Amino acid sequence: MKTLDDLDVKDKKVLVRVDFNVPLKDGAVTDDTRIRGALPTLIELLDGGAALVLVSHLGRPKDREPELSLRPVADRLAELIGTPVKLAPGVVGDQVTALANALEPGGILLLENVRYEPGETKNDGDLADALASLADLYVNDAFGAAHRAHASTEGVARRLPHAAGRLLEREVKTLGGILEHPKKPLVAIVGGAKVTDKIAVIDRFMHVADTILIGGAMCFPFFKAQGHTVGDSLCEAEGVGPAKDALAQSRMDRSHLELPIDLVIADRFAAEAEHRVLDGVDVPDGWMGIDIGPRTAQMYADEIAKAGTVFWNGPMGAFELEPFAAGTRAVAEAVAACEGTTVVGGGDSAAALQQFGLGDRVTHLSTGGGASLELIEGKKLPGVEALR
Numbered sequence: 001m002k003t004l005d006d007l008d009v010k011d012k013k014v015l016v017r018v019d020f021n022v023p024l025k026d027g028a029v030t031d032d033t034r035i036r037g038a039l040p041t042l043i044e045l046l047d048g049g050a051a052l053v054l055v056s057h058l059g060r061p062k063d064r065e066p067e068l069s070l071r072p073v074a075d076r077l078a079e080l081i082g083t084p085v086k087l088a089p090g091v092v093g094d095q096v097t098a099l100a101n102a103l104e105p106g107g108i109l110l111l112e113n114v115r116y117e118p119g120e121t122k123n124d125g126d127l128a129d130a131l132a133s134l135a136d137l138y139v140n141d142a143f144g145a146a147h148r149a150h151a152s153t154e155g156v157a158r159r160l161p162h163a164a165g166r167l168l169e170r171e172v173k174t175l176g177g178i179l180e181h182p183k184k185p186l187v188a189i190v191g192g193a194k195v196t197d198k199i200a201v202i203d204r205f206m207h208v209a210d211t212i213l214i215g216g217a218m219c220f221p222f223f224k225a226q227g228h229t230v231g232d233s234l235c236e237a238e239g240v241g242p243a244k245d246a247l248a249q250s251r252m253d254r255s256h257l258e259l260p261i262d263l264v265i266a267d268r269f270a271a272e273a274e275h276r277v278l279d280g281v282d283v284p285d286g287w288m289g290i291d292i293g294p295r296t297a298q299m300y301a302d303e304i305a306k307a308g309t310v311f312w313n314g315p316m317g318a319f320e321l322e323p324f325a326a327g328t329r330a331v332a333e334a335v336a337a338c339e340g341t342t343v344v345g346g347g348d349s350a351a352a353l354q355q356f357g358l359g360d361r362v363t364h365l366s367t368g369g370g371a372s373l374e375l376i377e378g379k380k381l382p383g384v385e386a387l388r
């Protein structure tokens with residue numbers, strides 16, 4: 001993989017793909033881990049005499065949703081880096097080109113949410129051409145999005161001299177190294193909301209992990225597959241087949257698949273929702289499972305305490321809402337106290353650790369959730385492959 005050591009950036013315009021897909025609340029950034037993660041690369045490029053055109057996605061907009069504008073991110077970045085950051089009115093087009101052309105060395109232009117362009121996720125050639133026309137060089141520091149073959153992560157790398165940024169470089173090295181010969185027992189914890197994306201990796205963990213602890217919305221396809229009721233819980237239908245396969249495999253394998261034995265249920269997804277502990281996992285109609293229950297949290301914490309290596313992606317519940325943070329907090333505290341090697345990955349998982357003040361209590365806090373899972377699984381990441 002090419003790195004910043006291979007690029008001469010003096011007086012050049014550099015298009016930098018960053019992953020500024022950060023959690024927001026009421027129009028403000030609630031966790032800036034991913035922004036701070038990119039700072040070493042941005043500062044190194046600026047010190048080298050470059051002008052920067054930054055490109056990132058934010059959330060999964062269906063159209064130009066104003067609440068997914070990168071405005072709050074531009075403001076936060078400007079504060080952190082101590083330089084003005086201009087936000088472009090869009091991703092491509094004459095106005096954006098003029099702004100990029102006007103950049104002087106040391107200047108920073110952040111393009112608007114690249115997923116406002118429908119061509120982004122389709123890896124559209126015209127969009128990749130337009131992005132490439134804004135700069136002389138391309139640097140990818142968006143490790144969290146490296147598992148996506150999109151125009152700004154893959155297409156544009158094929159069109160400009162390119163290199164990996166320092167964050168992406170460090171993530172690939174560290175994650176590759178830590179899990180090469182893991183100290184046993186290896187405990188994998190998988191939760192969160194992106195179930196369809198991530199359920200496939202459970203298959204792979206069955207071969208490498210001694211214990212797999214399932215939480216978050218990841219548990220509902222399993223419960224459905226077992227014939228439990230899930231009520232209004234977030235349960236992606238596409239997950240039920242893979243969950244069934246994983247359950248069948250866990251019966252044959254030495255691998256231990258653990259599911260929650262109790263849940264916190266709520267009547268809606270809101271901090272003010274009515275809620276209670278359900279001793280069991282059959283979620284009644286009109287209710288949703290929103291956190292793991294206290295007995296599950298204790299059981300998971302006991303498993304984590306015995307681990308030689310822990311890999312965790314995906315919160316155990318809707319931890320952003322205080323009444324539903326207990327399960328994620330208990331697991332986070334157990335991971336922080338574990339004497340083995342501990343790796344936590346994911347934009348939201350990292351935000352949870354920071355929220356609990358435990359961000360520096362793990363061996364490696366990765367900015368990538370899906371990306372780190374796919375890397376560990378042994379898959380090639382398109383964003384990384386394009387830099388080779």
Ligand SMILES: Nc1ncnc2c1ncn2[C@@H]1O[C@H](COP(=O)(O)OP(=O)(O)O)[C@@H](O)[C@H]1O
Binds near residue numbers: 194317347350
């Ligand atoms: N039971 C649940 N129901 C609905 N959402 C959940 C549940 N458990 C966790 N979540 C949500 O999952 C989100 C994070 O998922 P994901 O993006 O997959 O994790 P990461 O960013 O760590 O990779 C959080 O915003 C959290 O609110």
Ligand SMILES: O=C(OP(=O)(O)O)[C@H](O)COP(=O)(O)O
Binds near residue numbers: 060346
């Ligand atoms: O937040 C991200 O991944 P994560 O939730 O797995 O940590 C990345 O920015 C990728 O976003 P995407 O899953 O919408 O492509």
Ligand SMILES: [Mg+2]
Binds near residue numbers: 346348349
């Ligand atoms: Mg996430």
